[in-house]
Amino acid sequence: xxxxxxxxxxxxxxxxxxxxxxxxxxxxxxxxxxxxxxxxxxxxxxxxxxxxxxxxxxxxxxxxxxxxxxxxxxxxxxxxxxxxxxxxxxxxxxxxxxxxxxxxxxxxxxxxxxxxxxxx
Amino acid sequence: xxxxxxxxxxxxxxxxxxxxxxxxxxxxxxxxxxxxxxxxxxxxxxxxxxxxxxxxxxxxxxxxxxxxxxxxxxxxxxxxxxxxxxxxxxxxxxxxxxxxxxxxxx
Numbered sequence: 001x002x003x004x005x006x007x008x009x010x011x012x013x014x015x016x017x018x019x020x021x022x023x024x025x026x027x028x029x030x031x032x033x034x035x036x037x038x039x040x041x042x043x044x045x046x047x048x049x050x051x052x053x054x055x056x057x058x059x060x061x062x063x064x065x066x067x068x069x070x071x072x073x074x075x076x077x078x079x080x081x082x083x084x085x086x087x088x089x090x091x092x093x094x095x096x097x098x099x100x101x102x103x104x105x106x107x108x109x110x111x112x113x114x115x116x117x118x119x120x
Numbered sequence: 121x122x123x124x125x126x127x128x129x130x131x132x133x134x135x136x137x138x139x140x141x142x143x144x145x146x147x148x149x150x151x152x153x154x155x156x157x158x159x160x161x162x163x164x165x166x167x168x169x170x171x172x173x174x175x176x177x178x179x180x181x182x183x184x185x186x187x188x189x190x191x192x193x194x195x196x197x198x199x200x201x202x203x204x205x206x207x208x209x210x211x212x213x214x215x216x217x218x219x220x221x222x223x224x225x226x
Contacts, residue, residue, distance in 0.1 A: 043156075043207055098211075106154035106166060
């Protein structure tokens with residue numbers, strides 16, 4: 001099970017930190033990803049992180065603004081979002097990614113999502 | 121970046137119809153392709169991975185085929201629960217989704 005939290009309303013230029021609590025599987029065995037969906041739009045992969053946190057990848061539109069991290073001791077995934085823009089408004093999903101050493105994979109488990117709204 | 125293009129964007133069909141959705145990659149992705157189903161207000165659900173492997177608990181009326189740059193998702197006999205939006209996703213490189221195909225009631 002994956003449960004996201006931390007979404008809400010934030011002004012443009014502001015910051016927000018999303019969390020995802022994982023249970024029911026060995027969290028440290030998997031890459032983990034954040035995927036977002038703007039209102040009425042399709043799915044967009046945002047970032048992922050390797051099992052030990054040593055590799056992180058981002059979609060171009062969030063590079064330098066978002067930071068993905070994880071705490072395997074707490075079975076938790078995070079997304080620190082800075083310099084937020086209106087176009088970052090979306091439901092953000094936490095998803096279980098590949099179990100292999102190399103990036104990347106498909107997403108077999110998803111959280112319920114948390115809504116981030118960037119507006120003044 | 122690898123671009124994923126789905127067709128059609130919208131598909132109107134009736135219960136019992138055989139339905140096929142196509143996904144094309146801008147370059148070869150071998151068989152590193154997944155399909156998802158999404159219903160309104162819900163998270164996506166994995167249907168197919170590695171182009172043709174059925175996800176856990178997914179009904180056998182769903183099937184996937186293809187390799188390289190062209191892939192299909194087929195629903196052999198459309199059921200009322202299948203009206204939804206379907207997405208393909210490549211994972212040969214950084215994950216990228218298609219734009220989605222909405223399957224609606226005819």
